[in-house]
Amino acid sequence: MAADALDRAMGALIGGALGDALGMPTQLLSPARIAELYGHVEDFVAPVADHPVSKGLPAGAITDDTEQALLLGRILISSGERFDHARWVNALLGWERDVKARGSYDLLGPSTKRAIDAINSGVPAEEAGRTGDTNGAAMRIAPVGIMIPPEPLGALVAKVAETCRATHNTSIAIASAAAVAAAVSSGVGGSDWRVASERAIAAARLGAMIGHWVTGGDIAARIAWAQELVRGKSEREAIRLIVDLIGTGVASQESVPAAFAVLEVAEGDAWRAAVISANLGGDTDTIGAIAAGMAGAWAGLSQLPQDRIASLKGIDLAEVRALAGDLVSARTGKAGSGKEAAA
Template sequence: MTTAPPGLLDRALGAFYGLALGDALGMPTQVMSREDVVRVYGTLTGFEPARDDNPVSAGMPAGAVTDDTDQAVIVARLLVEGGGHVDPLRFAAELLSWEREMKAKGSFDLLGPSTKAALDAVAGGTDPKEAGRYGTTNGAAMRVTPVGIAFAADPLPHFLDRVVESCQVTHDTNIGIAGAAVVAAAVSTGVAGGTLDEAFDAAITAAEAGARRGNWIAGADISARIAWARELVEGLDEAAALDRIVALIGTSVASQESVPAAFAVLALTGGDPWRSTLLAANLGGDSDTIGAIAGAVAGSVSGLSGLPADAVRTLRTVNGLELEPLAAQLLTHR
């Protein structure tokens, strides 16, 4: 195996651990309203355990990651084992196995709506290549970071082929693919040494192209909404910007909301990984996924060296995360 240049590996690890950072910070506030986040936490300033009344993350300790990180690790492992390809049937089996394990542990943090519907269809005999034809939520976007680590975003058609493979079984729609293409292209650009502005530009371009793939479902244009999100928060203080993101962009599991919301947070912080992921956690809604996306992109630009070392230690300790071998193996495809 060829050893990746130190800077490239640092940025790849920044993306992977940045995803986990945003996921863990947003874990306790997911499915909470912005108003409830403010009422309960004031301003979230670090890792917190989930409250017992949280219907998704109840019982999870401070620093614990959710399905966003778990599924990204599955994608990474399948890419490595598949020589750079994700086999849809194998992917479906891995996701179903993951959910069985989570249920056995008594977890409420299970598969999202599009993924669950698609995998139920596969279990009922539907061809995995057809199961994702209605999936439009952000499940593909939240787990696609390993594709961005593994492959250069140029040439874009080849890159999108790899993105589509990671989407197909659950999110084979113009919206699902566009949302995943945004994250993968931004991460890939950061890993290659690009700036945040260059990551934004790559994301917008990839979303336009990704929206021409998959089964067409009516919905807002993700590319246009990312460009708009950057302008929407310009000149605002953080509290006002978060309120505007909630009111105008939205923080639901819809790809057209959560993906642009993550990029609005990135624009607000200038791509600072810690600030970006913290602000995402303070949004509420699908805060773990918004944080995971923002953290992956910010981390790809800053590198692991740009993430707080104590926070990374917490992620490793609480979750048993050791992402270095996977990241290094992913980079062999560049």
């Protein structure tokens, strides 16, 4: 059981990295521009020389999506039961300094940057994230799903909300991150992608009741609608529907339902989810990281394409395995505590 959970935990993290890296050269571009520059993206490619964000990165390079997810995982482990907001904020600032030194243009997202500027100006962490409604929380939330069992669902959503507080303390962002975390948690627990999608919708409903309310479409309703919209459609038609109707921007109510729609079209296949995401246009790396990460949690590392994993750049598989092991150990302890409490 522990070995299976570790395989699925690795599947979530490495699946996310595959989706991130495949979408790296296509992010911020339109579907037409992607086709013009790269054709139909089906494998890792290097970004064009004048790419606004990814220029200079090699084919197969991960971006902020994967790096911040791994960073959050390490903070979760070091924090213990009470999430350390100060350590988390300082880690994000350190991460941005590091990527700037590396010459990267893929920096902190708008909500995270705004919140950290506020914290540095003296605003309490509990208030700094009150306007954070973009997808930064959802893109890096997979470690919470690995560490926290899916039941009781309220406990999982509470931990998601705790990690969102400093940067994305809004109903939309928490609902979005809760949906992704619940899907990952269900997958690590052995559920298939359909069951996990249902649990994600339930988690989104709970998450929407937490944090500062901001206007926008209901995340749970939009996930269910997005999956129904593309169900049974061809891949080409589904991509058109996702782009035209769901949206692929950084807004949580676009990119997170889009990721669940991709999952539906891919029928839970992580690499196919990554490929579909990379060709959507917009926030392709984040949609790919979320969709392929959720799919990877259900498939496990052993079912992911090993040749593509070997081609990833900027990620240490041994470090990821160690982190996944720590997260699974923490999950096992929480599950055991829950059983003892129930008894």
